Amino acid sequence: xxxxxxxxxxxxxxxxxxxxxxxxxxxxxxxxxxxxxxxxxxxxxxxxxxxxxxxxxxxxxxxxxxxxxxxxxxxxxxxxxxxxxxxxxxxxxxxxxxxxxxxxxxxxxxxxxxxxxxxxxxxxxxxxxxxxxxxxxxxxxxxxxxxxxxxxxxxxxxxxxxxxxxxxxxxxxxxxxxxxxxxxxxxxxxxxxxxxxxxxxxxxxxxxxxxxxxxxxxxxxxxxxxxxxxxxxxxxxxxxxxxxxxxxxxxxxxxxxxxxxxxxxxxxxxxxxxxxx
DNA sequence: CGGGACGCCTGTGAGC
DNA sequence: TGCTCACAGGCGTCCC
Numbered sequence: 001x002x003x004x005x006x007x008x009x010x011x012x013x014x015x016x017x018x019x020x021x022x023x024x025x026x027x028x029x030x031x032x033x034x035x036x037x038x039x040x041x042x043x044x045x046x047x048x049x050x051x052x053x054x055x056x057x058x059x060x061x062x063x064x065x066x067x068x069x070x071x072x073x074x075x076x077x078x079x080x081x082x083x084x085x086x087x088x089x090x091x092x093x094x095x096x097x098x099x100x101x102x103x104x105x106x107x108x109x110x111x112x113x114x115x116x117x118x119x120x121x122x123x124x125x126x127x128x129x130x131x132x133x134x135x136x137x138x139x140x141x142x143x144x145x146x147x148x149x150x151x152x153x154x155x156x157x158x159x160x161x162x163x164x165x166x167x168x169x170x171x172x173x174x175x176x177x178x179x180x181x182x183x184x185x186x187x188x189x190x191x192x193x194x195x196x197x198x199x200x201x202x203x204x205x206x207x208x209x210x211x212x213x214x215x216x217x218x219x220x221x222x223x224x225x226x227x228x229x230x231x232x233x234x235x236x237x238x239x240x241x242x243x244x245x246x247x248x249x250x251x252x253x254x255x256x257x258x259x260x261x262x263x264x265x266x267x268x269x270x271x272x273x274x275x276x277x
Numbered sequence: 278c279g280g281g282a283c284g285c286c287t288g289t290g291a292g293c
Numbered sequence: 294t295g296c297t298c299a300c301a302g303g304c305g306t307c308c309c
Contacts, residue, residue, distance in 0.1 A: 002302055033285070033305080056303075079302050080287080095287085113286045115303060132305090159280060167280095168304085175302055224302065225289080264281065267300085 002077040004140065004173030005216035006227050006235065007056045010077070013230025014085050014107060015051040021104035022047050023062065029097035033078065033117040034128075036098070040073075040120055048102065052124075055136045055172035058083075059124055060100075071122050073100075074129045078115030080226040084108045112226060137170040140209055145171065151202035154194040161197060162190035163264050165209070170194075174209055177222055177237075177244045180269045182208040184243045189277045190268040191261070196277075215240070243269040 002010070026040045049061035049070065061072040077083070086106045092099065098109040098118050109116065121129035137153070138145040153170045154161070164170055165179040174182060183190050185208035188201060197205065221227055221235030224245075228234060238245070242252050247260035251271040261268050 112288065115285065177302065
């Protein structure tokens with residue numbers, strides 16, 4: 001579920017309140033994708049720094065005294081995860097698998113499918129965090145990602161453009177919903193080989209990815225089923241989707257019935273008339 | 278190395 | 294009502 005917009009909406013929800021918060025207790029529930037060791041119990045007493053995001057990962061830095069080295073938690077929401085920050089004490093919900101109680105509120109990870117992960121790391125550039133982040137491509141809103149660089153990176157990939165966007169090694173943040181939406185807005189068929197996309201179309205695609213992600217953040221992300229922001233509010237982008245989840249329905253631009261195909265075990269939705277190879 | 282398939286889990290909705 | 298099947302926001306790992 002959570003793609004970049006949902007993760008960033010979550011970050012914006014928790015960062016202002018968690019900054020400077022002192023950890024009072026850590027509760028670990030059922031195992032997630034990666035087992036979490038007892039080292040997290042040593043986080044009690046530490047204080048939260050500014051919550052950061054890299055791709056679909058959140059990084060929660062934790063520090064004891066200013067002269068001590070920082071450490072932190074790398075959190076990924078997987079397919080069905082969401083973080084809530086509760087002000088008042090509340091009993092754990094079903095599917096709540098990690099909890100960080102602080103003097104500024106209780107941060108709770110809710111994740112029915114348990115594809116998410118909470119990983120302790122001594123620093124972002126130490127293992128295991130460094131390894132998890134090492135293969136990631138450009139942040140979509142990084143000014144260093146120019147049209148030329150994006151085009152050059154696509155030239156290196158022969159896989160279908162949809163798979164390249166999802167892979168996250170060229171550009172991070174677009175998952176299945178937003179990759180489909182961005183390709184529609186750029187007029188590119190998801191089966192088109194990335195290497196065959198010319199300069200002008202690459203520029204158009206980069207702009208479409210940026211606009212799609214930006215609009216989704218404005219709308220609080222997409223809630224297909226599980227996603228809630230840190231305050232429990234649903235996203236509404238899914239109501240605006242041009243193609244995602246709309247197989248058989250008319251294209252909003254030309255009326256042609258939208259199609260669904262499977263690429264790399266994932267559904268791709270597109271307009272066979274508006275989107276060209 | 279690039280590319281593709283698998284597996285990790287639980288829940289839900291459609292069809293029978 | 295109840296069963297079975299397909300499918301769901303992601304990504305680490307393995308094999309060719």
